[in-house]
Amino acid sequence: MTDTTIRPQPVVRVRGITSPRVLGWFIGLGGALLVFALFVLALGNNPLAVLQAVVGGAFGSSVALNRTIARTIPLLLLSSGLILAFRARFWNIGLNGSMYIGAIAASGIALSNPNAPGWLIAPLMLLAAVVAGAVWSLIPGLMRIGFGAPEIIVSLLLNYVAARIGDFLVFSYWKDPNGRGFPGTATFNADFWLPRLDGSNVHFGLVFGLLAVTAVWLLLARTIWGLEIDLIGQGARAARYLGLNTSLVIVFVSLVSGALAGLAGAGEVAGLNHRLEAGITQDLGYTAILVVSLGLLRPWFTALCAVLVAGLLSGGTQLQVQFALPAAMAGVLLWAILYGVINGQSLAERLQIATPSGRALSRRSAPGEG
Amino acid sequence: MDLGSLIAFLAVLVRSGAGLLPATLGAIVTEKAGVTNLGVEGVMLLGAMTGYAVGYVTGNPVLGIAAASAAGGLLCVSHALPVVFGRVSQERQFVLGLILVFLGDALSRLFGAPYANHLSTGLDQRLRIPVLADVPIVGEVLAQQRALIYVAYVLALMVYLVLFKTRLGLHLRAVGEDPATADSMGIRVDAYRFTAVIVGGMLMGFAGGLFSLSIVQTWTDGLIGGRGWIALGLVTFANWHPLWAMAGTLLFGGFEAAQFRLAAVFPGAQYLLGIFPYLAPIVTLPLISRRLSVRHSGAPAALGRPYFREERG
Numbered sequence: 299m300t301d302t303t304i305r306p307q308p309v310v311r312v313r314g315i316t317s318p319r320v321l322g323w324f325i326g327l328g329g330a331l332l333v334f335a336l337f338v339l340a341l342g343n344n345p346l347a348v349l350q351a352v353v354g355g356a357f358g359s360s361v362a363l364n365r366t367i368a369r370t371i372p373l374l375l376l377s378s379g380l381i382l383a384f385r386a387r388f389w390n391i392g393l394n395g396s397m398y399i400g401a402i403a404a405s406g407i408a409l410s411n412p413n414a415p416g417w418l419i420a421p422l423m424l425l426a427a428v429v430a431g432a433v434w435s436l437i438p439g440l441m442r443i444g445f446g447a448p449e450i451i452v453s454l455l456l457n458y459v460a461a462r463i464g465d466f467l468v469f470s471y472w473k474d475p476n477g478r479g480f481p482g483t484a485t486f487n488a489d490f491w492l493p494r495l496d497g498s499n500v501h502f503g504l505v506f507g508l509l510a511v512t513a514v515w516l517l518l519a520r521t522i523w524g525l526e527i528d529l530i531g532q533g534a535r536a537a538r539y540l541g542l543n544t545s546l547v548i549v550f551v552s553l554v555s556g557a558l559a560g561l562a563g564a565g566e567v568a569g570l571n572h573r574l575e576a577g578i579t580q581d582l583g584y585t586a587i588l589v590v591s592l593g594l595l596r597p598w599f600t601a602l603c604a605v606l607v608a609g610l611l612s613g614g615t616q617l618q619v620q621f622a623l624p625a626a627m628a629g630v631l632l633w634a635i636l637y638g639v640i641n642g643q644s645l646a647e648r649l650q651i652a653t654p655s656g657r658a659l660s661r662r663s664a665p666g667e668g
Numbered sequence: 669m670d671l672g673s674l675i676a677f678l679a680v681l682v683r684s685g686a687g688l689l690p691a692t693l694g695a696i697v698t699e700k701a702g703v704t705n706l707g708v709e710g711v712m713l714l715g716a717m718t719g720y721a722v723g724y725v726t727g728n729p730v731l732g733i734a735a736a737s738a739a740g741g742l743l744c745v746s747h748a749l750p751v752v753f754g755r756v757s758q759e760r761q762f763v764l765g766l767i768l769v770f771l772g773d774a775l776s777r778l779f780g781a782p783y784a785n786h787l788s789t790g791l792d793q794r795l796r797i798p799v800l801a802d803v804p805i806v807g808e809v810l811a812q813q814r815a816l817i818y819v820a821y822v823l824a825l826m827v828y829l830v831l832f833k834t835r836l837g838l839h840l841r842a843v844g845e846d847p848a849t850a851d852s853m854g855i856r857v858d859a860y861r862f863t864a865v866i867v868g869g870m871l872m873g874f875a876g877g878l879f880s881l882s883i884v885q886t887w888t889d890g891l892i893g894g895r896g897w898i899a900l901g902l903v904t905f906a907n908w909h910p911l912w913a914m915a916g917t918l919l920f921g922g923f924e925a926a927q928f929r930l931a932a933v934f935p936g937a938q939y940l941l942g943i944f945p946y947l948a949p950i951v952t953l954p955l956i957s958r959r960l961s962v963r964h965s966g967a968p969a970a971l972g973r974p975y976f977r978e979e980r981g
Contacts, residue, residue: 441954452950454897459950462940466940584770591763624778626778627778
């Protein structure tokens with residue numbers, strides 16, 4: 299931004315159903331669903347039957363719920379960290395890499411100490427994952443601060459680096475010799491597994507996920523740090539005039555988002571799969587971008603969106619079984635919804651600007667928008 | 669390194685560079701008009717799938733690459749409409765670009781499923797250019813290249829000429845530098861920006877089609893593997909100049925080629941060496957930023973900023 303004047307930004311936001319952000323959200327969602335329904339109709343299927351199958355495949359049975367919760371847990375951790383980064387306008391899209399590195403670090407601890415006591419190793423796995431994920435995510439942060447390198451490209455490319463390191467390990471040095479050629483490590487010692495509710499995918503990572511959402515909500519709503527993050531998100535220039543340390547905030551948000559992503563990775567290997575496999579992240583680090591944008595960067599709403607998106611992804615597998623529709627359909631629908639929501643919000647804002655009652659709204663987006 | 673492996677190395681370098689070049693050019697055209705489009709990866713993916721599918725079905729690589737470019741341009745309409753005519757904020761341009769990445773990825777998986785994992789060599793034929801082919805080393809390097817590889821380098825020259833040597837290019841750059849002034853000169857800002865995004869998207873789609881048709885000669889899910897992001901990084905490296913982009917893509921083609929030369933050094937080496945093409949841009953980006961701070965930057969002044977006529981000063 300090279301503006302010479304600082305425009306006053308409204309700190310108090312319009313709330314409620316008539317605010318352009320919420321209104322646009324529903325306009326966009328409705329529009330995307332409508333287009334999708336027409337698309338399904340064109341392919342010769344009944345949209346209502348497809349909807350029913352998706353909801354049933356997401357929440358309709360214990361199997362479905364288990365599938366959904368397995369994706370919800372990492373998404374809660376990933377998205378709560380990403381909220382902070384995006385609020386500070388630090389475009390960290392490298393969470394997939396941090397998650398991978400976290401999973402690798404946790405697996406490394408488990409595999410190198412197979413006979414150590416579980417009370418020591420299990421926490422150590424989580425700690426290693428948190429540290430590794432944070433350090434990994436700090437790289438784009440430091441490169442942005444030190445050299446002005448665009449974090450969006452650096453963090454994204456690091457995802458591929460992390461995935462290659464993971465592939466290297468599961469295909470060669472850490473490969474289970476008894477795995478019949480399957481690219482994965484041996485199953486960890488059962489003492490290292492995270493506690494898990496019997497017969498379900500609900501593991502201890504859910505507690506961390508809910509704690510993370512709560513902590514991020516408290517940070518943003520109740521502390522000066524949260525306010526600083528939002529102010530820096532409004533513009534580096536304004537933040538400089540206020541004497542805020544932008545670099546420190548960037549370091550903070552990249553560390554926290556990476557640490558939580560690392561924890562999400564550890565949850566996958568320690569809580570769910572009990573070993574490291576190729577493609578362990580299921581690209582959930584990218585899905586988290588969708589979740590926080592749909593969730594308008596608000597912690598609890600984002601958590602709700604995490605559940606819904608996880609449900610849509612697991613319900614999407616049902617489309618393949620029941621209607622022989624490709625599994626990629628769910629992905630198309632999800633990103634189309636976000637496309638609709640972003641444009642719905644822009645549209646609603648522009649309409650609001652045109653009316654006198656909306657004068658307080660700046661044309662530039664308020665903090666916390668995707 | 670003996671002469672034979674040097675020629676093999678250079679041939680891979682030229683080929684890998686060509687896979688990145690049109691995408692970088694597309695991003696340059698888009699950004700020179702003052703619009704950001706982070707969706708390069710997704711546009712390339714859709715282009716690669718469409719190009720391969722059409723080439724595979726018709727057996728005609730020209731139809732394939734045309735379809736790839738058209739698919740890229742079409743996908744970018746969904747970016748151009750809100751960004752140019754909707755005048756969304758810079759942040760939303762970012763998010764819309766990211767959406768394009770994943771929408772392109774999902775669409776290519778959706779429609780590409782029937783064509784995935786077939787290998788069809790020889791769709792794009794090797795091309796022998798009479799005089800050049802007789803030059804000692806250069807001729808041998810070029811003898812291994814397919815027709816579309818040449819087109820990629822010709823495109824760089826064309827984009828350079830149009831951007832810097834024609835009135836059209838001058839207007840486009842004016843729109844990216846100072847849309848208000850351009851507007852008062854009678855240049856239609858929106859029309860230029862819209863066209864730039866679409867043409868940029870066609871170039872990105874072309875790059876995808878070139879990759880699937882000429883380089884790997886197959887389609888698999890996620891085929892592009894981050895090359896769209898490398899291309900985006902190269903825009904800064906090239907200082908928004910098409911000829912520097914050519915130099916940059918050749919350099920990064922070298923990183924990819926080095927990866928093949930070094931493979932099979934120790935078990936699993938191919939996975940670890942696969943890091944190289946991704947790590948190289950990360951390591952070089954800081955150096956580039958340094959370089960830009962001392963030299964004149966080719967970055968368009970109004971990059972990413974929506975233009976409101978009523979705010980014209």
